[in-house]
Amino acid sequence: MQTPIDRTRLESLAHQETERFISANPTSRQLAQAARPHLLSGVPMHWMTDWGTPFPLFVDHARGVHFTDVDGHRYLDFCLGDTGAMFGHSPGPVAALVRELAERGYTTMLPTGNAARVGALLAERFGLPVWQFTTTATDANRSVLRWARALSGRSRILVFDGCYHGTVDDTFVRLTDREARHRPGLVGQVHDLTLHTRVVPFNDLSAVEAALADRTVACVITEPALTNIGMVLPDPGFIEGVRALTRETETYLVLDETHTISAGYHGWSGALGVVPDFLTLGKPVAGGLPAAVYGMSREVAKAAEAYLATKETGHSGMGTTLSANMFTVAAIRANLEQVMTRDAYWHMTATAAYLAERLEALFARLALPWCVTQIGARCEFQYCPVRPRTGVEAEAAMDDTLEGALHLYLLNRGILITPFHNMTLCCPETTHAHVDTLVDTLAEALEGLIA
Numbered sequence: 001m002q003t004p005i006d007r008t009r010l011e012s013l014a015h016q017e018t019e020r021f022i023s024a025n026p027t028s029r030q031l032a033q034a035a036r037p038h039l040l041s042g043v044p045m046h047w048m049t050d051w052g053t054p055f056p057l058f059v060d061h062a063r064g065v066h067f068t069d070v071d072g073h074r075y076l077d078f079c080l081g082d083t084g085a086m087f088g089h090s091p092g093p094v095a096a097l098v099r100e101l102a103e104r105g106y107t108t109m110l111p112t113g114n115a116a117r118v119g120a121l122l123a124e125r126f127g128l129p130v131w132q133f134t135t136t137a138t139d140a141n142r143s144v145l146r147w148a149r150a151l152s153g154r155s156r157i158l159v160f161d162g163c164y165h166g167t168v169d170d171t172f173v174r175l176t177d178r179e180a181r182h183r184p185g186l187v188g189q190v191h192d193l194t195l196h197t198r199v200v201p202f203n204d205l206s207a208v209e210a211a212l213a214d215r216t217v218a219c220v221i222t223e224p225a226l227t228n229i230g231m232v233l234p235d236p237g238f239i240e241g242v243r244a245l246t247r248e249t250e251t252y253l254v255l256d257e258t259h260t261i262s263a264g265y266h267g268w269s270g271a272l273g274v275v276p277d278f279l280t281l282g283k284p285v286a287g288g289l290p291a292a293v294y295g296m297s298r299e300v301a302k303a304a305e306a307y308l309a310t311k312e313t314g315h316s317g318m319g320t321t322l323s324a325n326m327f328t329v330a331a332i333r334a335n336l337e338q339v340m341t342r343d344a345y346w347h348m349t350a351t352a353a354y355l356a357e358r359l360e361a362l363f364a365r366l367a368l369p370w371c372v373t374q375i376g377a378r379c380e381f382q383y384c385p386v387r388p389r390t391g392v393e394a395e396a397a398m399d400d401t402l403e404g405a406l407h408l409y410l411l412n413r414g415i416l417i418t419p420f421h422n423m424t425l426c427c428p429e430t431t432h433a434h435v436d437t438l439v440d441t442l443a444e445a446l447e448g449l450i451a
């Protein structure tokens with residue numbers, strides 16, 4: 001659809017904002033130059049160059065809803081580490097614990113009392129009784145795929161087109177011209193992933209039914225709503241339908257709640273009343289420290305323990321040395337007990353609802369045919385009038401040039417939103433005044449772009 005955005009003005013805005021960024025950030029620029037010879041692409045992780053800034057912004061420190069860069073600019077953070085800091089940077093109880101534990105050891109390869117407590121807290125919150133720890137959500141997903149294959153004796157998995165579950169090889173498959181293909185950005189993949197991964201459009205229950213019919217699929221892995229290709233909400237009844245089909249075909253259902261944990265205290269599945277066979281959760285679970293967890297039903301746990309009894313000990317292909325270390329397990333406990341509280345969710349969701357309302361009003365005033373979607377503390381706007389129902393529709397609504405210019409405009413005025421799409425998160429410290437600052441600044445940028 002044609003939007004009233006003037007592309008010539010957009011081009012000059014992008015140019016002007018790039019110049020402004022360069023002149024405002026001399027220290028970041030110097031650090032980028034200094035890092036270039038010794039870090040691949042000049043950054044600790046090569047994709048950090050994908051932010052759309054002429055060189056990376058280097059951060060000095062972060063607290064609550066703010067962070068400060070090395071040139072001394074203070075930012076309002078609506079990206080919040082793409083969910084890792086969803087409950088604010090250095091949440092008080094976790095920060096206090098880190099100080100307290102700093103000299104009491106980090107890692108021993110043995111459990112602590114906190115691990116038992118965390119298992120119980122997770123069971124109570126998510127309705128799955130048995131839990132394991134990993135260091136990243138990627139690794140939680142990878143482990144769960146391994147369990148699903150081992151316990152079902154089936155090799156295939158099913159994913160939805162446009163999904164993202166971290167750097168789990170098996171999930172890097174997309175539909176291209178209706179055929180399953182490797183994602184084009186995938187590096188160094190020598191195995192044909194399409195042999196063991198089926199991919200179907202989100203919100204297409206008949207396609208799920210057809211893909212599961214021959215009972216060769218070990219598990220369906222999905223987010224309850226896709227959040228990494230813009231946002232794609234499930235149609236009413238879709239996730240419940242997937243649950244019914246997986247039960248009918250004795251296929252495991254894995255819900256990855258790493259992002260949809262924004263939905264509320266019990267995650268999306270808890271609010272919906274859908275109980276998966278496995279649930280994975282990373283990013284914010286230890287307040288931003290590297291930790292993740294996965295849960296399973298009692299039946300799955302029993303089968304897993306029986307399976308383990310038949311195997312040689314060691315080298316299961318799951319579990320890394322630093323996972324479940326005493327330090328991060330303590331942080332998960334503090335976070336679950338004192339940070340990820342019902343009160344925090346209540347505030348974050350109400351603030352995000354205000355943000356969604358203000359964005360909708362702005363787009364209506366400017367006659368921009370764009371939609372806004374909220375999942376609890378998370379809010380996204382997309383350049384299409386109707387919310388997309390599939391990954392293909394969500395991708396078609398993307399506009400990299402517009403997004404790049406708007407993000408840079410905001411950044412140059414002290415506001416960060418999530419890169420690669422228009423996702424914003426509200427943490428416990430985010431206020432209506434912060435939301436007003438974001439929306440008013442975005443309005444200023446858009447007013448200058450309307451033809």
Ligand SMILES: Cc1ncc(COP(=O)(O)O)c(C=O)c1O
Pocket residue numbers: 082136137138139141164165166167223228256257258259282283
């Ligand atoms: C839904 C989902 N699952 C898993 C992951 C992987 O998280 P991590 O990169 O921390 O392993 C991501 C990362 O963006 C994600 O969005």
